[in-house]
């Protein structure tokens with residue numbers, strides 16, 4: 001049987017990768033709780049380092065040029081994946097970063113509790129047993145709202 005061609009083995013993320021990423025983020029990372037979500041941004045001028053970091057973070061990759069002509073590369077992740085990374089990286093950080101992340105995780109937990117206490121969806125439908133899907137992550141989805149987005153997209157008549 002011929003050997004399979006062009007098969008790159010799936011790269012494994014190791015503890016060394018995590019430590020190295022933590023080092024970069026300790027120095028150059030930005031951690032925030034913004035618009036009700038967790039956010040991590042890393043930006044640097046080294047394209048190869050940034051491509052590696054973005055591969056690890058599975059983030060959104062951007063680049064932009066400063067007035068000086070310098071090109072800056074960015075990797076950004078938000079939401080539950082940002083929360084997951086904060087929990088993973090926490091142990092590797094210094095006190096200042098730890099304090100910042102503690103605050104973000106506390107805000108995230110508070111929001112989760114507040115959401116669980118809500119009796120109606122953002123459009124005002126009640127979360128009854130019949131009208132609620134329970135999602136795998138434990139959050140609820142309104143069936144009435146889901147139906148609104150099913151079917152053909154309405155066409156604008158003008």
Ligand SMILES: [Zn+2]
Pocket residue numbers: 121122123124125142143144145146
């Ligand atoms: Zn709804």
